Amino acid sequence: MLPEIQASSWDRWKLYHLLNRTGFGVKQEEFESWTKYSPHEAVERLLHWESVPEGDVKAPDCSVKNPALVEELREIRQLPEKERQEKGRIFQRTLRKEMNALQLWWLARMRESPRPLQEKLALYWHGHFATSLQKVKNPYFMWNHLQIFRTLGHTDFRTILLAVSRDPAMLIWLDGAQSRPKAPNENYARELMELFTLGEGNYTEKDIQESARAFTGWTLDRQNQEARYVPRMHDGGAKSFMGKIGAFKDEDIIDILLGRQECSRFLARKMWRFFASQSPSEEVTGALANTLRVSGYQIKPLLRNLFLSREFYSPACMRNQIKSPVEFVLGAVRTLEVRKPRDRMLLRVCQTLGQEILQPPSVKGWDGGAAWINTSTLEMRNSFSRLLVMGGDATFFAPRLNGGGRKQEATTSPAAAATGFSPESPPQNAPEMEMDAMRERMVERLKDVPAQIFLESLLSEEAWKNRDMLVTELAERVLMSPLTGKARAQYVQALGTDDPVTTDQARQCLLSMMTDPRYQLV
Amino acid sequence: MKRRAFIRTSAMGLAMAWAVPTFIAKTAGGLHGQTLPASKDGRILVILQMGGGNDGLNTVIPHADDVYYRNRSQLGIGKGQILRLDDYMGLNPKLTELKGLYDAGHLAVINGVGYPNPNRSHFRSMEIWQTASDADRFEYSGWVGRYFDNACKGSADPMVGINFGTQAPQAFDSPGHQGICIANANRYLQAGNSADERGAAGFQENNDGGSIGELTGRAMDPEAEPAALDFLKKTAVDAGATHQQIMEIVRKAPVGGEFPRGALAQSLRLVSLLIAGGVSTKIYYLNQGGYDTHVNQKGTHERLMQEFSQSLGAFCADLKARGVWDRVMIMTFSEFGRRVRENASGGTDHGAAGPMFVTGGGVKPGLYGKYPSLTELNDGDLRYGTDFRSVYATVLDQWLGFDSQIVLKKRFAPLSFV
Numbered sequence: 001m002l003p004e005i006q007a008s009s010w011d012r013w014k015l016y017h018l019l020n021r022t023g024f025g026v027k028q029e030e031f032e033s034w035t036k037y038s039p040h041e042a043v044e045r046l047l048h049w050e051s052v053p054e055g056d057v058k059a060p061d062c063s064v065k066n067p068a069l070v071e072e073l074r075e076i077r078q079l080p081e082k083e084r085q086e087k088g089r090i091f092q093r094t095l096r097k098e099m100n101a102l103q104l105w106w107l108a109r110m111r112e113s114p115r116p117l118q119e120k121l122a123l124y125w126h127g128h129f130a131t132s133l134q135k136v137k138n139p140y141f142m143w144n145h146l147q148i149f150r151t152l153g154h155t156d157f158r159t160i161l162l163a164v165s166r167d168p169a170m171l172i173w174l175d176g177a178q179s180r181p182k183a184p185n186e187n188y189a190r191e192l193m194e195l196f197t198l199g200e201g202n203y204t205e206k207d208i209q210e211s212a213r214a215f216t217g218w219t220l221d222r223q224n225q226e227a228r229y230v231p232r233m234h235d236g237g238a239k240s241f242m243g244k245i246g247a248f249k250d251e252d253i254i255d256i257l258l259g260r261q262e263c264s265r266f267l268a269r270k271m272w273r274f275f276a277s278q279s280p281s282e283e284v285t286g287a288l289a290n291t292l293r294v295s296g297y298q299i300k301p302l303l304r305n306l307f308l309s310r311e312f313y314s315p316a317c318m319r320n321q322i323k324s325p326v327e328f329v330l331g332a333v334r335t336l337e338v339r340k341p342r343d344r345m346l347l348r349v350c351q352t353l354g355q356e357i358l359q360p361p362s363v364k365g366w367d368g369g370a371a372w373i374n375t376s377t378l379e380m381r382n383s384f385s386r387l388l389v390m391g392g393d394a395t396f397f398a399p400r401l402n403g404g405g406r407k408q409e410a411t412t413s414p415a416a417a418a419t420g421f422s423p424e425s426p427p428q429n430a431p432e433m434e435m436d437a438m439r440e441r442m443v444e445r446l447k448d449v450p451a452q453i454f455l456e457s458l459l460s461e462e463a464w465k466n467r468d469m470l471v472t473e474l475a476e477r478v479l480m481s482p483l484t485g486k487a488r489a490q491y492v493q494a495l496g497t498d499d500p501v502t503t504d505q506a507r508q509c510l511l512s513m514m515t516d517p518r519y520q521l522v
Numbered sequence: 523m524k525r526r527a528f529i530r531t532s533a534m535g536l537a538m539a540w541a542v543p544t545f546i547a548k549t550a551g552g553l554h555g556q557t558l559p560a561s562k563d564g565r566i567l568v569i570l571q572m573g574g575g576n577d578g579l580n581t582v583i584p585h586a587d588d589v590y591y592r593n594r595s596q597l598g599i600g601k602g603q604i605l606r607l608d609d610y611m612g613l614n615p616k617l618t619e620l621k622g623l624y625d626a627g628h629l630a631v632i633n634g635v636g637y638p639n640p641n642r643s644h645f646r647s648m649e650i651w652q653t654a655s656d657a658d659r660f661e662y663s664g665w666v667g668r669y670f671d672n673a674c675k676g677s678a679d680p681m682v683g684i685n686f687g688t689q690a691p692q693a694f695d696s697p698g699h700q701g702i703c704i705a706n707a708n709r710y711l712q713a714g715n716s717a718d719e720r721g722a723a724g725f726q727e728n729n730d731g732g733s734i735g736e737l738t739g740r741a742m743d744p745e746a747e748p749a750a751l752d753f754l755k756k757t758a759v760d761a762g763a764t765h766q767q768i769m770e771i772v773r774k775a776p777v778g779g780e781f782p783r784g785a786l787a788q789s790l791r792l793v794s795l796l797i798a799g800g801v802s803t804k805i806y807y808l809n810q811g812g813y814d815t816h817v818n819q820k821g822t823h824e825r826l827m828q829e830f831s832q833s834l835g836a837f838c839a840d841l842k843a844r845g846v847w848d849r850v851m852i853m854t855f856s857e858f859g860r861r862v863r864e865n866a867s868g869g870t871d872h873g874a875a876g877p878m879f880v881t882g883g884g885v886k887p888g889l890y891g892k893y894p895s896l897t898e899l900n901d902g903d904l905r906y907g908t909d910f911r912s913v914y915a916t917v918l919d920q921w922l923g924f925d926s927q928i929v930l931k932k933r934f935a936p937l938s939f940v
Contacts, residue, residue: 205901
C-alpha cells in the first residue's frame with residue numbers, strides 16, 4: 001500500500017488534479033459539486049460509477065448483430081466479378097460509416113458521461129490491449145470489444161484477460177482466429193506476454209510457441225457473428241510453459257502468467273504511467289503491485305490506492321503530464337463549455353494530433369507523454385485552440401487528400417479477408433476517389449468555423465470590471481493551477497487599458513493562456 | 523516582456539501566440555551552419571523504413587533455389603515473373619522502378635542484413651535497428667540522434683533532421699537534437715500551390731520563453747524526471763523557427779515532376795522540394811507501414827512493393843531533374859524479414875535477416891553481402907551475414923563523412939557501396 005494523502009492537505013487544486021486524471025476535463029459547475037467531498041469520498045464516488053445514472057444513451061447501430069449484413073455479403077460474393085466489385089464497394093462504405101459512428105459514439109460518451117472514470121479507464125484498457133478497426137473492420141465486433149473495457153474494466157485483470165482472449169475483435173486483430181493445431185499462430189501469445197502481462201525479457205521464444213498451442217480452438221463463427229470454441233481445433237497435447245507441464249488451455253496460461261510477480265509489476269507500472277506520471281519509482285511500482293496481488297488482481301483497490309496516494313499529489317505528478325490528444329481536445333470543450341461541439345471535427349482533430357480512438361497505431365498502443373509532442377503536433381494543438389476561441393479556417397484538420405486513404409486500403413485488406421467482411425479488393429482508384437470526394441465535402445464545412453467559446457457566459461459580471469479577477473477566473477478554468485505573481489501580471493498587462501475590458505481583449509487573453517506551453521500539461 | 527501582439531495566424535493555422543524569442547524567429551535560417559555547411563552542396567541521407575517486417579525473401583527472390591519454392595507453395599513468385607539481378611536472385615515483379623535504377627547503375631542491394639541474437643518482437647527489433655545497440659543491451663538514444671549531437675555540436679538548428687509522421691522515431695532521440703516532424707506533407711504542398719497562403723504565415727514581434735540556453739539541449743529521457751514544461755518550450759521554439767522556413771521554400775520552388783498518390787510519395791515529393799530549396803536538413807526519415815503480413819500476404823505485399831517502387835522511382839527522377847541527385851543517398855530497411863516457411867494463413871511470421879537497398883548518385887551499384895542459405899537456418903529463420911551497423915558505418919564514414927565509431931560506439935567493417 002502506498003501511504004495516503006492527509007485529508008487536511010486537500011484543496012481545490014488537488015481536486016482539479018483528481019478530476020482531470022479520472023476524466024476529460026471538468027465543467028465549472030460540476031467541479032463545485034465535488035468540493036463538498038473529502039478525498040476518500042470523492043475517490044469512492046468516482047470508483048463506484050454504477051450508482052451514477054448513465055443518462056439516456058442511445059447505443060450506435062452497430063451495437064446489435066445484423067444478420068442482414070452477413071446475408072448481403074454472402075449474396076455479393078456470388079455475383080459475377082464486375083457487379084461484385086461494385087456492390088462490394090458500396091458494402092464497404094456502409095461498414096466505414098458504421099465504424100465512424102462507433103468512434104463518434106465513444107467520443108460523445110467521453111465528452112458527456114456522468115461517469116467519466118468509466119470511459120477514462122476504458123481508454124486505458126483500449127491502449128493496453130490496443131486493437132484497431134483498421135484490421136478488425138467489423139463495427140459490431142469492435143463495439144463488443146469496447147464493451148469489455150466499459151463494463152468489465154473495473155473488475156479484475158483475470159476476467160479482462162480471459163474476455164479479451166476470446167473476443168472476436170482480438171481473434172482477428174492478433175490472428176487467433178487463424179491459429180490451428182498444425183500451424184499455431186504466435187501473434188497473440190507473443191503480444192499477450194510482451195505487451196499485456198509481463199513485458200519484454202520475461203519469457204522465452206519457447207514459451208510463446210507452447211502457449212500459442214494452448215490458445216488454439218477459439219475461432220470465429222462468421223455466420224453468427226461470435227467467437228466459438230471448437231474442440232477439434234484445439235491442440236490438447238501437453239505444453240511446457242514457464243517451467244510447468246500440462247495440457248494447458250487458455251485459462252491455464254493466463255493463471256500461470258498472473259502468478260508471476262512481473263505481471264503485477266507490469267500492470268501497476270503501466271497504470272501509474274497512464275494515470276499519474278511517466279516514471280513510477282521502485283517504491284510505487286512495488287507497493288501497487290503488492291496491492292494488486294493481495295486483492296487477486298482487482299482493479300478498484302489498485303485505483304483507490306493510486307488516487308489516494310500522497311505520491312499522486314506530489315509535484316512530480318501534478319500538472320506534469322502532457323495531455324493526450326483526447327484529453328487536450330475534450331478538456332477544452334468541457335472546461336470552456338463549447339455549446340454545440342462538432343464531434344466529427346473533434347475526432348478528426350484527435351486523429352491529426354496522433355490519437356484516433358479505436359484505431360491505435362499498433363498493438364503497442366500510444367506511447368504517450370513526450371511522444372505526443374513534436375513541432376508539428378504542438379503547432380496543430382495551438383491551431384485548434386485558436387479555432388475554438390476565434391473561429392476561422394479549420395481546413396487543416398480535414399482528411400488528407402490522396403494521403404492516408406490509399407495506405408489504409410493497402411494495409412487492411414488481408415484482415416478484411418479474415419473477417420469475411422470484404423468481398424474483393426476494390427479497384428485501385430475507387431477508394432481514393434471516394435476519399436477525395438469526402439475530403440472536399442469536409443473542407444467545405446471547415447472553411448469558416450465560428451468561434452466555439454462564449455466568454456460572456458464563462459466569466460462573472462465582476463470580472464469584466466476587474467482585470468485581476470478576469471485573469472484569475474480564466475486561469476482557474478484553463479490552467480487549473482494557481483498563477484504566480486509574475487505570470488498573472490503579464491496576463492493582466494496583456495488585457496490592455498480599455499475600460500471595461502472588451503470581449504476581444506478577453507479572447508486574446510484566453511488564447512494566450514491556451515497557447516502557453518503550460519496549457520499542454522494536466 | 524510583452525504579451526500584446528498575440529497572434530497573427532495564417533490559414534495554415536499557425537498560432538504561436540506563445541512566444542518565440544524574436545531573435546530566434548529572425549535568425550532561424552542562420553542557426554545552422556556552424557559546424558555543418560548549409561547544405562547547398564552538403565550530402566543528404568534519406569532513410570526509408572519499411573515498418574512491420576518486410577518479407578525479404580519475396581523482395582529479393584532466390585529464383586534459382588528450389589528450397590524457396592518448397593517453402594513457399596502459396597506465396598512463391600514464379601521464375602518467369604521475377605526481375606532477374608543475376609543467375610540466383612531477382613527482384614519482386616512490382617519493383618520495376620528499382621530494377622530500372624539497378625540497370626542504370628544506381629542501386630546497391632545488400633543481402634542478409636541483420637544482427638546477432640535476433641529479436642522477433644517488432645518493437646524490440648525496431649528499437650535495436652534505431653538505436654544501433656546490441657540485442658542484449660538497451661540504449662536510449664537513437665543512432666541518428668547521436669550523429670546530430672556529435673556532428674552538429676554548437677548548432678541549435680532543429681532542421682538537421684526531418685521525420686514524416688506524427689511521432690519522431692527513436693532513431694532521432696538524443697539529448698541535444700530531436701529534429702522536427704511533419705505530420706502531413708500535403709499541408710505544405712497544397713499551401714504552396716495556393717495563392718491565399720502567400721504572405722500569410724508569420725511571427726509577430728514576440729516575447730517570453732526564457733533564454734535560448736535554457737530552452738535547448740535538454741535530454742528527453744522518458745525515464746528521467748519529466749520536466750515536461752522545458753521540453754514543451756523547446757518544441758514551441760523549434761516549431762516556430764522551422765515552419766516559416768519550410769513554407770518559404772515550398773512557395774518558391776518549381777513544381778517538379780509527377781509523383782504517385784499516397785502519403786509516402788507525397789512526403790518524398792516534399793523532401794525533393796526541400797533539398798532543392800537548400801534547407802539545412804542532413805537526414806530525412808520516412809516510414810511505409812503495413813508489412814506485418816501474417817495473413818493473406820500476397821495482395822498486400824504486392825501493393826506495398828508497388829507503392830514503394832513507384833514512390834522511390836518518382837523521387838529519384840525528380841532529384842535528377844532538379845540537379846541534386848549526386849548529393850542524396852537513400853537507404854531502406856525493415857526491422858526484420860519473415861520466416862522462410864509460409865504459415866497456414868497464407869502469410870508469413872516474424873523472421874530475422876533481410877535485404878536493404880541503397881540508391882543515389884554516389885552509390886556504387888551491385889549486389890553486396892552473401893545471400894543467406896535457405897537450409898542452414900536459425901530456428902526457421904535466415905541467418906544474417908552482414909551486420910546492419912556495417913551498413914550504417916559505411917554511410918556515416920563514406921557518405922556523411924563522420925567517424926562512425928563515435929556514433930556506433932564500436933568499429934564495424936565497412937562495405938564498399940559508396
